[in-house]
Amino acid sequence: MKLVNLLRIAWRAIKRNKMRAFLTMLGIIIGVAAVIAMIAIGQGSRQSIQSQITGMGSNMITIRPSSNVMGGARLDVTNVQALAEPDIIALQKQPEYINAVSPSVTARGQVINGPYNWSTSLQGVAPEYLSIRSWPLQDGVSFTSQDVKRAAKVCLVGQTIITNLFPNGEDVLGKNIRFKNIPFKIIGVLGKKGENTFGQDQDDIILTPYTTVQKRILATTYYQTIFASAIDESSTDKAAAEIQQVMRVSHKLQKGTDDDFTVRTQAELISTFTSTSQILTILLAVIAGISLVVGGIGIMNIMYVSVTERTKEIGLRMSIGARGIDILMQFLIEAILISITGGLIGVALGITATKLVTLFLQWPTLVTQSSVILSFLVCFITGVFFGYYPALKASRLDPIEALRYE
Amino acid sequence: MSSVIVDIRNLEREFKMGDETVKALNDVSFTINAGEFITIMGSSGSGKTTLLNILGCLDKPTKGEYFLDGTNVSKLSKTELARFRNKKLGFVFQSYNLLPRTSAIENVELPLLYNPEISAKQRKEKAMKALEAVKLTHRTHYLPSQLSGGQQQRVAIARALINDPVLILADEATGNLDSRTSYEIMMLVQELNDVQGKTIVFVTHELDIASFSKRTITLKDGKIIKDNINSNVRNARKVLEGLPLISEPSIAAK
Numbered sequence: 001m002k003l004v005n006l007l008r009i010a011w012r013a014i015k016r017n018k019m020r021a022f023l024t025m026l027g028i029i030i031g032v033a034a035v036i037a038m039i040a041i042g043q044g045s046r047q048s049i050q051s052q053i054t055g056m057g058s059n060m061i062t063i064r065p066s067s068n069v070m071g072g073a074r075l076d077v078t079n080v081q082a083l084a085e086p087d088i089i090a091l092q093k094q095p096e097y098i099n100a101v102s103p104s105v106t107a108r109g110q111v112i113n114g115p116y117n118w119s120t121s122l123q124g125v126a127p128e129y130l131s132i133r134s135w136p137l138q139d140g141v142s143f144t145s146q147d148v149k150r151a152a153k154v155c156l157v158g159q160t161i162i163t164n165l166f167p168n169g170e171d172v173l174g175k176n177i178r179f180k181n182i183p184f185k186i187i188g189v190l191g192k193k194g195e196n197t198f199g200q201d202q203d204d205i206i207l208t209p210y211t212t213v214q215k216r217i218l219a220t221t222y223y224q225t226i227f228a229s230a231i232d233e234s235s236t237d238k239a240a241a242e243i244q245q246v247m248r249v250s251h252k253l254q255k256g257t258d259d260d261f262t263v264r265t266q267a268e269l270i271s272t273f274t275s276t277s278q279i280l281t282i283l284l285a286v287i288a289g290i291s292l293v294v295g296g297i298g299i300m301n302i303m304y305v306s307v308t309e310r311t312k313e314i315g316l317r318m319s320i321g322a323r324g325i326d327i328l329m330q331f332l333i334e335a336i337l338i339s340i341t342g343g344l345i346g347v348a349l350g351i352t353a354t355k356l357v358t359l360f361l362q363w364p365t366l367v368t369q370s371s372v373i374l375s376f377l378v379c380f381i382t383g384v385f386f387g388y389y390p391a392l393k394a395s396r397l398d399p400i401e402a403l404r405y406e
Numbered sequence: 407m408s409s410v411i412v413d414i415r416n417l418e419r420e421f422k423m424g425d426e427t428v429k430a431l432n433d434v435s436f437t438i439n440a441g442e443f444i445t446i447m448g449s450s451g452s453g454k455t456t457l458l459n460i461l462g463c464l465d466k467p468t469k470g471e472y473f474l475d476g477t478n479v480s481k482l483s484k485t486e487l488a489r490f491r492n493k494k495l496g497f498v499f500q501s502y503n504l505l506p507r508t509s510a511i512e513n514v515e516l517p518l519l520y521n522p523e524i525s526a527k528q529r530k531e532k533a534m535k536a537l538e539a540v541k542l543t544h545r546t547h548y549l550p551s552q553l554s555g556g557q558q559q560r561v562a563i564a565r566a567l568i569n570d571p572v573l574i575l576a577d578e579a580t581g582n583l584d585s586r587t588s589y590e591i592m593m594l595v596q597e598l599n600d601v602q603g604k605t606i607v608f609v610t611h612e613l614d615i616a617s618f619s620k621r622t623i624t625l626k627d628g629k630i631i632k633d634n635i636n637s638n639v640r641n642a643r644k645v646l647e648g649l650p651l652i653s654e655p656s657i658a659a660k
Contacts, residue, residue, distance in 0.1 A: 005519045016507040316503045319464060320517040320565070321492020323485050399464045403499070 006326070010333035017306075024302040025342030027295025028379060032346025033353055034288035035375040036367065040354040042281025044365035049273045052196060053266055059099075059233045060132055061240050062264045063087075063226040063247065082251070082260050083223040090250040091228065097239035099231045102126035103223040105213045111206065112178045113165040120161060122179050122206045124213030125227070132229040140173050140188030143209050151211040156188040158203035177206075182216055184208060236265045292375070295342070296382035303335055303390035314394050315402025328395035335387020336380065343379030347372055410473075411572055411605050412438035412461065417470035419456050419628075430456040431467070432628040438607065440572075443599040445608045445616040448625035455577075457625065458609050462495060462575050463487045475572045492520050496566030500578040502558045504550040504565075511537065511546045514564045521569070536564035539602070540594060556587035563594065567604075574598070576608045580615055586649060592618045593642035618642055 014021045065082030083103070091101045105124045110117050127142055129135075143154050157165075157172065166172050176183045184206070193202035214220055230239035240263045247261055307314070314327055322330075354365045419431040430453045438444060448454040459465035460472060463479055464487075472479045475494055482490060496517075504513045515533040518524045524532070537543050540560040550558050559579060566574050576595070580588035596618060598604045608619060616622050617640045624632035 002522045005522070009519055012505075012508060012512065016505070312503065313505060316497075316499075316505075317516070317520075318488065319462065319491060319497050321488050321520045321569075323488040323520075325485075326488075326520060400459050403464075403503070 006329050006333055009330050010337055013330065013334055014337060020302065020306075021338055024299055024338050025345065027298035028292070028339050028342030028382065029295075029346040029349060031288065031292030031295040032343050032375045032379060033350035034291050035285060035378075036347060036350025036371055037353045037357065037365075038284035038288045039281060039371040040350070040365040040367045041357060041363060042277060042284050043368055043371070044358075044363065046274050046277040046281065047366050048364040049277060050270055053270050053273065059230040059236050059239075060266055061228045061230060061236060061243060063228065063243060063261055064224075064264075065261050066259060083226055084221060087223075087226060087247060087250050090246050091226070091243065095242065097230050097235045097242050099229045099239075100128035100132050101226060101228045102129040102132055103210050104129070104225040104227055105210050105218060105220065105223055107180075107213055107217045109180050109217075111161065111165065113175070116165045116167065118161065118164040120204050120206060122155075122208060122213060122217065124208050124210035126210060129207065129227060132227045135193065136191045138189045138191045140186070142188055148209040148211050151215045152209055153182060153184050153212060153216070154187045154208065155184040156190050156207040157186055158190045158205040158207075159192045160201055160204040161206060162189065179206070180217055230265075236267055240265050289378070292378055292382065296339070296386040299335055299339060299383065300386035300390060303331060303387055304393070306334075307331065307390050307394040310394075311397065311402045311405040314397050315399050315405065318397070318399035319403060324395040327397075328391045331391035331394050332384065332387050335391065336383035339379045339383030339387075340376075343376050346379070347376065350375075409440050410437050411440050411442075411475055412436075412607075413471075413473040415471045417457075417460065417467045417472065419453075419460065419465070420468045429628050431460075434470075434625075434628070434630055436623060436630065436633060438573075438605060440605050441599070441603045443596070443606045443608070443618075443620045445610055445619040445622045446625065447611060447613070447616055447622055449611060451627075452625040453628040454609050454611075454625050456628075458575060458577055458607075461573070461607060462497060463491050488520075492517060493569060494572050496569065496571035496574040498559070498562050498566050498574065498576040498579045500581040502550070502555075502562045502582075504558055504561055506551070507549055509547045509549060510542060510553070510561045510564075513550070513561055514568055516565060517569050532568050533564075536568040537561075539567055539598070540564045554587075555583050556590055559583065559587075559591055560594065563591075563598075567598070572605060574604055574606045576606065578610055579608065580610070580612070585614075586646070588615065589642050589646045589649070593646060596642050 063083065085103075088101055088103055091098060095101075102125050107122045107124075109119070109122065111120050111122070126148060127144060130137070130142055137156065140156070142156060143152060146152075147154055155177070157177075161177075162172055165177060166175075172186050172189060175186050177186065178184070190203070190205070190207070196202050210223070228239070228243060230236040243263050244259065247263070248259065251260060253259065317327060317330075351367055354367055357363050358365045414437070415435050417431055417434040418429065421428045421430055432453075434453075434457065446454050446457060456465065460467055461474075463474065463482075466480055470480075474490070477490070479487070479490065505516070511530075511533050514536050515529045518529045518532060534543065534546070537546060540563050542557060542560050542564065545553060545557060545561075548557075550561070553561065559582075563579075566576075579595075580591050583591060592615065595606060595608065599606050599620075606619075608615070610616055617636065617638075619636060620639055621635050622632070623630055
């Protein structure tokens with residue numbers, strides 16, 4: 001038996017029942033399209049989270065005090081007095097993997113320019129902060145370590161601040177804005193960063209020397225956060241370990257006691273968030289996979305009906321010389337052709353649906369090659385698996401009985 | 407003396423019906439020579455269908471031997487039987503058994519699709535030749551639903567002819583047709599027998615149809631009760647000419 005003849009026989013049989021073949025395919029089409037669209041949506045959100053976190057500065061390391069228990073009450077991290085100047089000095093002393101360190105203290109409040117006001121955060125940092133966050137200046141200059149020493153009333157403003165305080169589009173450099181009645185001179189404008197992964201507007205910020213916030217606003221000697229950066233992306237873990245070592249020494253922590261601070265790298269953050277979306281992707285793929293199996297059962301169902309309905313045809317084919325294997329192959333190829341054609345249409349439909357989701361819902365999506373290959377492969381296997389039993393049943397028919405079947 | 411196509415010796419076929427064993431064929435022996443046109447007659451239950459199934463290599467005898475074209479069919483496996491049917495036999499059924507929604511030529515070439523030795527080009531040529539033999543070349547791409555009963559049966563005959571079989575088996579091939587169309591089919595069958603020398607076994611229960619064959623075997627209760635040469639073979643063409651003309655045009659006009 002020539003394969004080309006078998007293909008021809010199976011193709012003609014499908015052609016004779018176009019509508020039924022299409023309806024059979026429908027299950028597979030929907031299944032494959034769902035698998036592809038679901039994986040694309042899952043992968044898309046994963047990738048966008050990843051790129052946004054990387055955008056925050058991929059070798060950035062954050063040091064925060066652990067929430068301490070004081071008299072039975074857990075304190076908010078911002079009130080914990082764990083990070084202070086000795087830590088910065090210790091971290092800057094002969095660092096191996098640490099590139100830059102910047103303390104951070106933030107105060108929230110109303111900022112005023114003439115008739116305009118806006119509620120925002122005033123973040124006190126060191127000049128190195130901009131390089132740690134890989135945040136370029138759009139205009140003007142940054143403050144210097146001299147400014148830090150003097151607790152200078154100078155600031156860098158984010159784009160959102162400009163929009164809200166200077167709605168007329170004038171030049172903001174050199175202008176004064178007031179925060180808690182203290183005038184700050186704008187010496188630089190920060191480049192646009194947009195929203196971060198958590199939907200926070202990163203441009204709604206005013207940067208000023210940390211000493212200014214500590215001395216003039218909060219009257220504190222502690223830091224809320226210390227930002228550091230590793231010398232390169234690959235050594236963030238080593239840098240984090242180094243920081244932990246230095247901090248433990250600086251905090252005089254005994255062996256066996258817990259850290260009173262936490263060190264987090266961006267990589268950890270990425271893995272935390274991508275693992276969430278990984279679970280989402282798996283969940284979506286499983287749901288879609290189930291619909292593919294249902295589609296496969298649809299094929300099996302129709303093939304069984306088809307075998308019964310075409311009993312007489314099978315009898316005829318056997319009487320004119322078709323062997324059992326020929327009949328088996330014919331029905332198997334029919335099932336595979338149906339599932340593969342359905343798979344192809346499903347892939348096209350899945351990609352189209354993905355594009356539409358991106359177009360209308362603005363969801364990030366990513367059609368991966370592997371998801372296409374996977375669902376196509378599953379299709380083929382579905383065809384073989386669910387087509388085999390009906391085909392076997394057909395091939396075992398007795399030609400005399402089959403011919404007499406009405 | 408022409409060569410022997412069918413040689414059946416002491417054939418028996420038993421069926422088990424619950425506890426009882428029914429002998430559908432009991433000690434049947436006969437031979438068929440090349441170029442013969444035989445009708446097998448008998449009422450229902452006489453065993454003629456069982457005999458036809460065995461002749462068609464669809465069934466195997468319980469006892470006895472069956473040689474078709476020199477091969478002992480009783481000893482072949484299922485797969486070998488299928489191959490054998492494909493090369494040596496042609497079937498014509500009462501209900502035509504054409505594939506629905508499939509053109510006449512695709513129906514005709516069907517047996518050759520199961521023969522790997524035939525190329526696509528040969529297949530088309532042979533199919534056209536077979537359709538020519540049944541005078542249906544002008545209906546090549548018609549679907550069965552677009553053809554009359556007689557035309558459908560002629561497509562089925564063309565399908566039986568395409569592999570140049572040593573034996574053509576017809577099972578009540580005129581059973582679904584009116585008498586005029588039946589005579590047209592018998593005329594075609596006589597022509598295939600006379601002109602092309604095809605060996606034909608025609609199963610029927612109509613004496614009228616049997617009278618066109620050269621020899622008639624009559625079965626009763628699984629035994630041959632009569633096996634006689636027809637001294638007075640009717641000519642289907644003459645019978646047709648003798649019929650009063652009706653609106654439907656005859657084969658020759660088509």
